[in-house]
Structure formats: structure tokens, C-alpha cells
Amino acid sequence: MAANTAQARQNLPLELNRFVGRERDLDTILRLLRNHRVVTLCGVGGIGKTRLALRAAAQATDYFRDGVWLCEMAEATDREEVVGRIATVLGARGDGERSPERALADVLRSRRLLLVLDNCEHAVADVATVVEQLLARCPGVSFLVTTREPLRIPSETVWRVPPLAVPEPGEGDPLSAESVQLFVDRARAHAHDFTMTPERLDSVAEICRRLDGIPLGIELAAARVRLLSVSQIAERLNDRFTVLTYGDRSAPARQRTLRAVIDWSHDMLDEQEQTLLRRLSVFSDWDLELAEAVCADEALPASSLLDLLVSLVDRSLVTVVGEVEGRMRYRMLDTIRHYASVRLAESGEEERLRLRHREQMLALAEDLAHRAVAGPEVSWSERLSAFQRVCADRDNMRAALNWSAERGDAVEGLRLCVALRPYWMVNGLLSEGAHWTDRFLEMGCPDEALRGQAMVRRAELAWDRSDQASTVRVGEEGLRLCREAGDHASVALALNILAMSDIRAGNLERAGERLAESVALTRATDDPWNEGIARSTQGALAARRGRLAEARTRYEEALTLLRAIDHRWGVGLTLIGQGRVAEASGDLTGAERCFREALEIQRAVGGAPELARCLAGVGRVLARQGKVAEAYECLRESLTLCHNTGQRLGTARGLLAVATVAAAQGQAEEATRLAGAAERIRERLGQPASGTPWPLRAGAFARLWEEGRRMEADRAVRLALRLAAAGRSSSHPAPVDAAPAVLTPREREVAQLIGQGMSNRSIAEQLFISPATVARHVANINTKLGFNSRTQIAAWINR
Structure with missing residues (x-):
């Protein structure tokens, strides 16, 4: 559902045709990137800025240990969107205490990577502001920018992209x-x-x-x-x-x-081809189904669109992006799209086409919202498909939100916000969701029921960002409006969110009352999704009170409900809580079973925070079972994921988990430093101290504890990863025959073909999947096995 959480080193698209010439230009750009942190490629549209930047970035990967990352800025309209697009690419998550810019800077502070910001001319001033802030806070981050005009910041090195060399008459070949x-x-x-x-x-x-x-x-x-x-x-x-x-x-x-x-x-196009070209300019990218829904009418029948689209591709006016979730996607180069959008405005069709575009985005988003909470009539594959469809059209969703904001259409804007809440939550786009929901709420909405729905979902975003004050304030008002409107599903959601907030704040009696009301309401209205979440939250409440037997019962009730409607996302969340209870009860076998099943679900779904929690749970259980090397591997992946995506509380938990294992292995001094660093992070977040006091913090260890408390999070994470690496290397690597326990069958197939020296494209042809899917499998294999290159995969599989 979310972006791939594996620690790949780049997200550059595959080249669809041969790169011709430009060797001298590439050498110049690579030399500039080695010596300057901001290199801006300037030139007119069509001069080849993007293609040149992508080729240079691909060749510069070895210079940046944390990779090169493409961030498309063609649709960005303000600074929030600029920050949001970079954060989305990197998987960075904000929280209630930090601005999105600060959260992004915290994620990037210790990383050495190259950000490729493409097509920045639409928001050049905002891009310049964000780049300057990140330059000051993140010493290892460099930028390769493409734009028609410079950013005009002090540290910028501008390189004007020249045209290709042309032959002079009568001179040479x-x-x-x-x-x-x-x-x-x-x-x-x-x-x-x-x-x-x-x-x-x-x-x-x-x-x-x-x-x-x-x-x-x-x-x-x-x-x-x-x-x-x-x-x-x-x-x-x-x-x-x-x-x-x-x-x-x-x-x-x-x-x-x-x-x-x-x-x-x-x-040179005929009339229908010209019509389709200008109408397609409303999309960021699209598939045939979307083009038919938005662009077709009596003058341009849907049955004719495929042939017309093929004709535009043949003429290089439309580019094939590749297959995404079983559908071929298309786009225009920014220059062509700008030209087509001018033609669309001149035709008088723009408003009608943009409204039809928004209608389709609303339909996709609201289909997701329905399937995300529907009962047993919807299978998990249907839920996941709806989610992946929205993920594929994320830029079109943003365009629809922008269009609604420009027109002041609060109703349609809030409908989009309500519907996109599952997409924002699972993908960790909490700041983006909060930004848009707040923007439309501020416009004033005449539909009080819709306003209540939006406020309840906004409260959920606030809760996930650990913004307690906003959760309660917005959630209570949303609850009131939804009660008045008779919106039972939103009332149940609000009660569940506010109950979770009460548990976090220690108001356990109030939480119990809300959950009891939610269970009664959801049973009366046949709402198994919200009842399952309420039962699961009752399990968390019972565990918080120390009533572990009651907690097990409530989690089992939740799992029964959620499995009955085939909602694996909800099952995965509940299994994490059940695993914690089993762990606390000393049932290590049961705990490992829960965490591993949840881990399998989260790997498929891609929710970074939950994936990190599953990995940490498996790691803790393995450590208690004496499987230290395996435990360190899980804890390393969990800690890296939390730190790289800005999950500060998860980072604190990961540091403490590594510290606990290290202390048991006799590394008490380093472990105490890590524990002190973890406790300081929790304090800064306003979180209570961890449940079990660290035993080694007095006497001779008091100084080490204080050293840890003064340690920066980046340094503490590096120390923890060194300890984990040392712990992993102290045991023998797993034999190849053990791979099925680590890799999925498809990942093992990919690894074997890598061992045969095959490229991603060749593997895709062999397995009948897309090259992008192969790339995701390679990234997952690297993460699971602790590798960072295809060479290591090949050596491992061949050994």
C-alpha cells in the first residue's frame, strides 16, 4: 500500500530508449557534483535537462552512500508541497511537535545523498527556500536541480544545458x-x-x-x-x-x-488527435481507463482513444511510463504538457475537463474509503487493489486538491480529504493530509455532516502525529457533529480515536467508557471494522492495566472479527498488540508467531511504522530465545527504518532493544550509553519512561548513562548499528537452503537469476513481471539479508 520500505539506494526510472551523446556534458556535471552541493541545470524546455540530470544522477550513485532520489516538482504549487514531495520520496514522517520542514531535516541530517529536483520552474522560489533550509541543516545532502530559471541562492552553481552539436555545412562527417x-x-x-x-x-x-x-x-x-x-x-x-x-x-x-x-x-495531427492531446494535459500521468473516463465524449468516442493514444506515442508527443499495478501508464514531457494545456485553455474546454478529472479522482478515492472499512463482501485483494490504484494516481489526487482549493470548492475538497484518509495514514503522509484538511476546513463548509467527518479523520491524523491537544480538540468537535448527523460509522471512529488518546494520556476510565459505547454502537449497526478496532483497543487498555488474560481475550475477539471480513491490515495491527501481550506473559513461541504473521502482512502492505514494530518484536523474542545473530538482524532493520523515516519514538524503542541485547551479551558500557540516549529521546517527545527501568544506571555506570543522554540521536543510532553488525558477524551466515525462511518464493527466484548474472530487464522477461517489480524485489532481498549490492546477492546465492 505504501512506498517500498526497503532501503534501496535510488528511485530513478528506467531509461526507455538509448541515451545519445553528451559525454562531455556528463563529465562536467559529475565534476560539479563532486565539488558543489547545489548544481542547477538551466535551459529552455526540450533542451534535455531532465534526461541529462537522470543520467548524471545514475552515474553519481557511488558518490552518495545513501543514494540518489528523484523528486518531481512539476505539480508543486507551494512550499508545503515541495517539502511533502521530498518527504514522500524518502518516506519521512512528521509528528505533532515538528514542522514538516524540520522533520525532513531531521531525517536527512546524518545522510549523504543526492536529491534530484526536477521541473522546478513552477515553484522556483519555494524550492529555493526549502533547499537553503536543508543545506544549512543537512551537511551530507546535495541537490541536482532542473529548471528554466536558476534558484538564485548563494550556494548554487548554475550550468546552462547546451543544445546538441549540429553539423556545419561542408565540414567533417x-x-x-x-x-x-x-x-x-x-x-x-x-x-x-x-x-x-x-x-x-x-x-x-x-x-x-x-x-x-x-x-x-x-x-x-x-x-x-x-x-x-x-x-x-x-x-x-x-x-x-x-x-x-x-x-x-x-x-x-x-x-x-x-x-x-x-x-x-x-x-500534422488530425482533429481528433489534437483534441485528445490537449485534453490529456489535465493528467500528471494516466492509464487508458482514466483517459476514456475523462477525455471521451460524442466528438471523441471512448472506442477510438486507444488508437489515438498509440498515434500520439508514435509521434513522441506521449511517453510510455511502464506498467503500474497491471495497467500501462502514460505521460507527457513537461514542455509538451505545457503546450497542450495552453491549447486546452484556448479551446474553452479546460473547466469541463478539470471537473471531469476531479470527478474521477473522487470516485477512485471514495472507492478506496469504502473498501477500506467494508464488511465481508470485499476481499483483501480488492481492498489492496483500490489502495494501489490511489497510490498510482497520487499526483492526480494532488492536482484535484489544488484545483478544488483554487476554486474554493470546500465541499469537494473535504470529500477528497475524507476519502484519502486511509492513503495518507498507511503511507505516513500525515503532514500532507493535515495540510489539505485544515485548508478546506478553514474555507467553511455548509455541509455540517461532511465537516464532522473531516474533523474526525483530521483527529486521527493528529493522533498518529502524537499531537494530543489537536486530537482531543478536533476529535470532540467532530464527534459532536457526527452524532448530530447520525453518522454512526464516524461516531464509532471518533470514539476509538479519542479512546486511544485517553490511553496515551493515562485517562483509562474515560477510555473504557468510550470503547464500551463504540462496541455497543458498532454491534447495533453491523460495523465489523470499527468493532474490530474497538475490541483491539480494549485489548491495549487491558494490557495497560496489567490484565493480560483479559487483553488476550479482547485481541482474539478483534482478530475473529477482522479475519471474518478478510481485512489483513487490521489483522496485522491487532497481531502486534497480541504479540506484546504474549511477550509480557512469557509465551515467546506465541509472541514470535504473532509478530511474524504481522511482519508478513506489513511487508506486503508497506506501512513503515508497523513494519518497524513487527521487526522489533521478532528481534526481542529471538534475543530472549538465545538467537542473538537473528535478533540483531531484525533489530538493525527496525532501527534503520525508524531512523530513516523520522520515527523518533520508534528510534528510541529500537535503541533500547539493541541495548538490552548488547547488555545480555556482556557489552554493558555501550548498552548503557544507548539506553541513556533512548530515554532522552522519549523525554524530548513528552513520552513516559520505558516500562522497565534500566538496571545499569547507578554507581560506575552513572557516567555512561549521562554520556548517552547527551548523545545526538544520529550518533546513538550509528553506535547501535555497529553493535548489531558485530553481533551478526559473530555467527555463521545462514546456508542457502535456509533462504525460504527469509525470502519469499518470488524473491528467491529473483536472487537465483541475479546469481546467473541476469539484469533486471532480463529477469522481468524471464518471470513475466515488470522491471520496476524486479527492482522492488532486489531492494527487499538486500534489506532482508543485510546486503547493499547485487554482487553480494550473487555471491550469497552461489555460495
Whole structure:
């Protein structure tokens, strides 16, 4: 459901065609990245900034131990969105005490990585502000920025992206020019029998000169070789540029050239193709089903869209992104999309198309909201599919939220916020959800029932951010409004949230009263989801009171309800609580069984906080069973995940867990430092001390405890990871035959093919899955086995 939690080192997209030329440019950019923390690639649209940046980033991976990460900024409209997009890519989570910027800075402070911020011209001032803040707080973070204008910050190094070299008439071999090489490569991609003759070479050289070496223009021209000869293409470009009477004559020559070639490509489309092109500009990216729902009408029948879309792909006006969750996705280059959006505005269709776009996003989001809490009529695969669909369209969801905010449509905006609450919660996008919900609530909504629903969900976001005051204030008001509206499901949700808040605050009697009311209401209204959550929370309350037998009973009741409706997310959450009770009761076998089942669910779902809790639980149990090396491996993964995603309380728990194992292994001094650091983190968060006092904090250990309390979290985490690594290496590695206990069957297949030296693309073809899916499996294998390269996987599987 959420972004992959494995510690991969990059998220760069696969190159869909060959990268041509630019060797000298790449060398220059890589040299700049080694010596400067902010490198900005500037140039007109279509000059190749993004492609060049992605290739440079891929080659720079070895310079940055924590990887290179692409953050798309084309749809960002303000600073909150800029921060949110970076946080989403990195999996960073905010909380109630820190601003999103501060939370992001805390996650990045100890990491050495490269952030590629692409298409920043739409929010250049906000991007500049965020970059300056992160530069000051995060000494290991560098930026590679693409934009049409510089950020204009003191530390920025601007590199103007030049056009591709074009052949000079009568000088040298035209085929040695990068622009000609690009044309030939793309022409052969569109017409496999395309061959170069001396006559064609002259025409191609003329085309490249006419297009000023602009890559996008050359690719658009090359896409025409299936319909026109190169001499015809050259003639038409000559005619077009000779009568250049449109566009902004004051614009730089290359901007006018690019506009001319896009106009030329557009004018060669038939009427239906032109209509589809401009209508598709409302999407960030899309699949055929979405295009049919939004773009089709009587003038453009849905049955015709596939052929029209194929035609636009053939002409290089639309790009195939790849398969996502079983659907092929498409997008336009930002320059083409901007051109198409201008055409859409000129057509008078923009408002109608954007409203239809929002209707589709609402339908997808509300389908998710229904399936997330529906009863036994919805299977887990259907719930997961709805979630993955919303994840695939996250940028379209943001566009719909932006459009609603610009229009002041509070009702539609709040409907989106209510529906997107499961997506925001599971993916850890708490700050994003809070930002949008607050924005629409401030507009004033005439629908009090909808306002109540939104406030209840906003309270849940606040609770997950440990914002106790907002949870109670907003939750109580939302509860009142939902009671008045007779919205029983939202009343039950509000009671559960407020009860969890009461438990956190120590108001146990009040929590019990709320939960009793929630159980009675959900049973009367046949709401197994909220009843299951209420029963699970009753289990947590009983455990807090020390009534472990009662807690086991309540958790079993919750599991019965949630398994009956095939809701594995809820089952996973409940199993974590049940595992803690079994652990406290000394039932280590039962505890391990609960944690491992929950771990399997969370790996599939991808909820970072819950995954970390499962790993920590397995680690603690394994340590008590004497399986120290295995325990350290689980605790290492849990601690790394918490620290890298900004979960400060989880980080404190992870430090204490490693400290406990280390102390049992005779490393009392380092363990005491870690325990002191963990306790200090809890204090800063306003959390009570851990349940069991650290035994080694007096006498000779008092100084070590205080040293730990003064230790920065980053340093404490590094110390804990060193201890875990030492503990893991002290035992023999698991034999290959033990892999099924660690890897899924599919992951083992991927590992074996890596051992045979196969690339991701070859593995994808062998297993009939997408290369992106292979990449996710590789990242999971690395995380589970503690590796950081394909070479290590190959060596392990072959051994």
C-alpha cells in the first residue's frame, strides 16, 4: 500500500530508449557534483535537462552512500508541497511537535545523498527556500536541480544545458554530430528498416540545424519517418520556419524554434488527435481507463482513444511510463504538457475537463474509503487493489486538491480529504493530509455532516502525529457533529480515536467508557471494522492495566472479527498488540508467531511504522530465545527504518532493544550509553519512561548513562548499528537452503537469476513481471539479508 520500505539506494526510472551523446556534458556535471552541493541545470524546455540530470544522477550513485532520489516538482504549487514531495520520496514522517520542514531535516541530517529536483520552474522560489533550509541543516545532502530559471541562492552553481552539436555545412562527417546521431537512433526506433544514405544524411543534417540541436525537436521530427521521407520533413520545417509569424517574437531564438517544431507536430495531427492531446494535459500521468473516463465524449468516442493514444506515442508527443499495478501508464514531457494545456485553455474546454478529472479522482478515492472499512463482501485483494490504484494516481489526487482549493470548492475538497484518509495514514503522509484538511476546513463548509467527518479523520491524523491537544480538540468537535448527523460509522471512529488518546494520556476510565459505547454502537449497526478496532483497543487498555488474560481475550475477539471480513491490515495491527501481550506473559513461541504473521502482512502492505514494530518484536523474542545473530538482524532493520523515516519514538524503542541485547551479551558500557540516549529521546517527545527501568544506571555506570543522554540521536543510532553488525558477524551466515525462511518464493527466484548474472530487464522477461517489480524485489532481498549490492546477492546465492 505504501512506498517500498526497503532501503534501496535510488528511485530513478528506467531509461526507455538509448541515451545519445553528451559525454562531455556528463563529465562536467559529475565534476560539479563532486565539488558543489547545489548544481542547477538551466535551459529552455526540450533542451534535455531532465534526461541529462537522470543520467548524471545514475552515474553519481557511488558518490552518495545513501543514494540518489528523484523528486518531481512539476505539480508543486507551494512550499508545503515541495517539502511533502521530498518527504514522500524518502518516506519521512512528521509528528505533532515538528514542522514538516524540520522533520525532513531531521531525517536527512546524518545522510549523504543526492536529491534530484526536477521541473522546478513552477515553484522556483519555494524550492529555493526549502533547499537553503536543508543545506544549512543537512551537511551530507546535495541537490541536482532542473529548471528554466536558476534558484538564485548563494550556494548554487548554475550550468546552462547546451543544445546538441549540429553539423556545419561542408565540414567533417555529419554523422559525428550528436544531433544527427540522436535523429538516426530515434528514426530507427520508429521505423526499424530506416537506413542512412548520403542523400538522407544531407537532409537530416539540415533538419538538425533548423532545430538548433534541441533534443525534443529532433525527437519529434524523427518520429515522422514512418509517414514522411527525411527530405519531406526538411522541406516542411523550412516552410514552417520561413513563415514564423506566431508565438512571442521577443522570446529567445531557441524558445521560438521549439515552439515552432511543436506547432508543426501539432498541426500534422488530425482533429481528433489534437483534441485528445490537449485534453490529456489535465493528467500528471494516466492509464487508458482514466483517459476514456475523462477525455471521451460524442466528438471523441471512448472506442477510438486507444488508437489515438498509440498515434500520439508514435509521434513522441506521449511517453510510455511502464506498467503500474497491471495497467500501462502514460505521460507527457513537461514542455509538451505545457503546450497542450495552453491549447486546452484556448479551446474553452479546460473547466469541463478539470471537473471531469476531479470527478474521477473522487470516485477512485471514495472507492478506496469504502473498501477500506467494508464488511465481508470485499476481499483483501480488492481492498489492496483500490489502495494501489490511489497510490498510482497520487499526483492526480494532488492536482484535484489544488484545483478544488483554487476554486474554493470546500465541499469537494473535504470529500477528497475524507476519502484519502486511509492513503495518507498507511503511507505516513500525515503532514500532507493535515495540510489539505485544515485548508478546506478553514474555507467553511455548509455541509455540517461532511465537516464532522473531516474533523474526525483530521483527529486521527493528529493522533498518529502524537499531537494530543489537536486530537482531543478536533476529535470532540467532530464527534459532536457526527452524532448530530447520525453518522454512526464516524461516531464509532471518533470514539476509538479519542479512546486511544485517553490511553496515551493515562485517562483509562474515560477510555473504557468510550470503547464500551463504540462496541455497543458498532454491534447495533453491523460495523465489523470499527468493532474490530474497538475490541483491539480494549485489548491495549487491558494490557495497560496489567490484565493480560483479559487483553488476550479482547485481541482474539478483534482478530475473529477482522479475519471474518478478510481485512489483513487490521489483522496485522491487532497481531502486534497480541504479540506484546504474549511477550509480557512469557509465551515467546506465541509472541514470535504473532509478530511474524504481522511482519508478513506489513511487508506486503508497506506501512513503515508497523513494519518497524513487527521487526522489533521478532528481534526481542529471538534475543530472549538465545538467537542473538537473528535478533540483531531484525533489530538493525527496525532501527534503520525508524531512523530513516523520522520515527523518533520508534528510534528510541529500537535503541533500547539493541541495548538490552548488547547488555545480555556482556557489552554493558555501550548498552548503557544507548539506553541513556533512548530515554532522552522519549523525554524530548513528552513520552513516559520505558516500562522497565534500566538496571545499569547507578554507581560506575552513572557516567555512561549521562554520556548517552547527551548523545545526538544520529550518533546513538550509528553506535547501535555497529553493535548489531558485530553481533551478526559473530555467527555463521545462514546456508542457502535456509533462504525460504527469509525470502519469499518470488524473491528467491529473483536472487537465483541475479546469481546467473541476469539484469533486471532480463529477469522481468524471464518471470513475466515488470522491471520496476524486479527492482522492488532486489531492494527487499538486500534489506532482508543485510546486503547493499547485487554482487553480494550473487555471491550469497552461489555460495
